[in-house]
Amino acid sequence: MTVWVIGDQLTREVGPLARADADERVLIIEAREFARKLPYHPHKLVCVFSAMRHFRDDLRESGYEVDYHQVETFGDGLDAHFETHPDDSLVTMEPAGHGAADRLESLVTERGGEIEFARDERFLCSADRFEEWAGDDDQFEHEGFYRMLRRETGYLMDDGEPVGGEWNYDESNRKFPGEEYDPPDPPRFEPDDLTEEVIEWVGEEFAGGYDEPPYGGSWADPGAFVWPVTREEALDALADFVEHRLPEFGPYQDAMLDEEWTLNHALLSVPLNLGLLHPREVVERTLDAHRERDLPLSSVEGFVRQVIGWREFMRHTYRRAMPDLATANGLDADHDLPDFYWTGDTEMACLADVVGSVRERGYSHHIERLMVLSNFALLYGVRPAAINRWFHAAYVDAYHWVTTPNVIGMGVFGSDRLSTKPYAASANYLDDMSDYCGDCAYDPDETTGENACPFNALYWDFLGRNEDRLRKNHRMGLVYSHWDDKDDDERAAIRDRVGEIRDLARTGDL
Template sequence: MTTVWVLGDQLTRRGPVSRALDGDADRVLMVESRAFAARHPYHGQKLALVFSAMRHFRDRLREDGVTVRYERADTFREGLDAFFDDHPEESLVAMRPAGGGADALRDLVQDAGGRVEFVANESFLCSPAAFREWDDGGQSHEDFYRWMRRRTGYLMDDGDPLGGEWNYDEQNRETPPDDYEFPDPARFPPDDTTERVLDEVRAEYDAWGAVEVFGWPVTRDDALDALDDFCEHRLADFGTYQDAVVAGEWALNHSLLSPALNLGLLHPAEVIERAIDEYDARADVPLHSLEGFVRQILGWREFMRQVYLREDGLADANQLDHSRDLPDFYWTGDTDMACLRESIAHVREHGYAHHIERLMLQSNFALTFGVDPAELTSWFHAAYVDAYHWVTTPNVVGMGVYGTDAFTTKPYAASANYINRMSDHCAGCPYDPDATTGEDACPFNALYWDFLAEHEDRLRHNYRMAGLYHHVDTKRGDELDAIRERADDVRALADAGDL
């Protein structure tokens, strides 16, 4: 007979679990591996989220009459050994892991004396087979997104994009007025199960970050409530302020649904369709907000997974040959740079910061500082509650620090000019966003020009970067020398913990 093996990020009743619910499989197997959870200094909330969601998933299945074998073991291998000792004739069926790696899991099962059949992962809208058939190896995200819109019919109007445009980002770059109040997002206080898990995390793991303020959805019901809350209270203004960075605000109007999506508690189709229903029912939800939200889920999230599965060696890609260590303040938060200090505080407190904080603060600084892409990726992977290899690696290595040009056409490097325009942090920062050299000059500025100068051979002829080199040329000579000296000082200060 068959046992359904449910991995920790496959907490969905679609796929093989439906067989167990229908009585077509003996039982469900779930394994919590302590060694796996101790491999990185994970955020305590990330560990608690995964373990609590797994245990709630187990409990709901049991309530519905499914037999669940739940192993808490030191390693996956030990958990599998214990299972096959008791059920030597049983074979496993499991959904393919989201980020690949089925062969390694198959070996693990075979070493434990068992067999496993992998079937399609049903937590995404695009299968690897469909992507391979469509992709010529060099398709852009925009190509993918339009293809997905046509395939699914989402935001389409008789073959054309709804409203006439594929993308309304021009309207999605506003900063909120001073008196704008962001609605509080739905939070889910820990129940007894989550409290027990939090106690275990405190006692058993050398975890990073705060665990006191845990509020993530750990059940499907909570996740559906979070989806409703977002659509009812924050979707309307989501797009308008989606790129803003605001002091004192960690969530803004972002959906905060990625942790639940990436665990399988929500399916991307139901998230998109719920948002479309809200748009259809209300006159005050603008199309640019809806489209921006749908693009994140239908476009970018799915594209990142396919790129991760397509590109070999992405985890080690380092085309700029950057090798510096990640500054300690990514872990401690101890920096005078107001924008980075607060964005890292968001991660410490919640295991989360929104996409512009990730890209234009944390990644931008690491890119221009020259951090080894793999080190930054490890930090994101450990620190963010929604981070899994298939999503973190391409986002950080490709988009964040231009370790590969497999799917990005330019590095996302920026000076304080951009940060000052999109955030209100600079006004309260001891550094001067308008200065490039001198002790008080914003570190982003010297690092930015230094980065352009350092990688001129590669970037000058990039059509999306060429215009910037006109500015580099105007600084060439003493000015550029002084800027590069300031960049060296910035790196030394960061390494000494004095930035």
């Protein structure tokens, strides 16, 4: 029997490896083929390949026999494995990507081997528990799931009731920091020799290798590599967040500042999604700090909600909604993705800044992803699969199971499985929650005219275009009452402005 460790299951804390003897054989296949499928940000590839190689070395130091194959495809790696160990049985955790287990099983059985898929223990909620909770009905919602998990884990619970008396402190969050606010510096994990080697190799092996227009492998503009790639670094990243940024995570989690790429966000999605951290330890460390240092409940609850609520909910909604979710296009959006998502070359200050951060480090925080990048794509009418592909290529923490529900469900409302109404907003919201508009070439208070912020005309046009689908949604009643106030001339001027915006986007002049 051999434990097969897949590249995003780098954990000895749970799963088959946690139960294996120290002299057990371990198989790791570093297949490059996946890295050529999209024009990935180089830092994403460095995260995965460096973390895998460090994990290999750690296991070897602990006495495991690790067969590490650096090959083009999983098939090549399995050929090499079964040549040395004919008829071997493999065990691995069930992969999170849709259809991946079936593909791996075929590859193994075609080579005369066997494979057993153990339960995916990288999440708090098992697939069975989710099925039991959700039943056959697809109307399940995040809030109910989150409360169920709070009750079951006992996290932030007191005698069956939520600590503090409320389930949610969003109202005391959503603040905008004053000008004097100086957030803690985010940590940077200096690349060691092994990571430096991977950075160089990724640059040679994958840069420019993807020549699909408009921008191939060279679209990114990588700055210093900052991400944790070992278990030790991941624990340091967690400790750093809990010590410095957790206390003010809540109030400023929706704010966007030109000069700050992370504010108080945790920067933990990379190690969580690689398996280097488990959500249980992330939450328990947070709760320990809450007890020991009397941290604000609004910050602690706000963070716990992200990790045990949204992350787990996305994982299981994806599992249930695939394969349809990946191609869902409930609003029939049919526009191409504007080139500035790759180049950052736009006069729109918000988009230029957020895309710049993504080009530099493969990251932007949640509200920038939702209310700038996907909000624009939603209003503009970009095909959901096109914007999903962009997110998948561009982010260091992107994996199909987590990117797809966030983008297609939450971001552009291709499916209504993740939210009951689209996250659509005009410049009003962005001006309130960011400092971008002050320095922008466009005016956030104007809807029509050449200096008017493109978000405004696109917003109204979006409501008009999708009236048949969205007006009946009772949560859209208020916004449609404002649309009803617009007369024919105003609506015609909005349509004209949208025509100009689309022309400018096509010529790269927006």
